[in-house]
Amino acid sequence: MSERTMWKGMVAEKKMERDRQSLIADGLIISLRTLINPHEEAEDLNIDLIFSQAGQLMDVIRKCRNLRAEILSLEKDLYG
Numbered sequence: 001m002s003e004r005t006m007w008k009g010m011v012a013e014k015k016m017e018r019d020r021q022s023l024i025a026d027g028l029i030i031s032l033r034t035l036i037n038p039h040e041e042a043e044d045l046n047i048d049l050i051f052s053q054a055g056q057l058m059d060v061i062r063k064c065r066n067l068r069a070e071i072l073s074l075e076k077d078l079y080g
Helices: 003-035 047-079
Strands: none
Touching: 003 047
């Protein structure tokens, strides 16, 4: 297997992981929108769950950003 083929495989794996993390982020966003119901009294909101999911979303978005940077770097090295 050539080095170029290995690099392309690494890029493909990073893109698949980024897509997976992006789907997780989408699910968390939908869940948070549901939990933060504007028709519900503020004191009735499940703040612990909202806080937990917001933290998870923050972590997932950081992973996505890091993966995007890695992909761009690998593609720059691969394609010039």
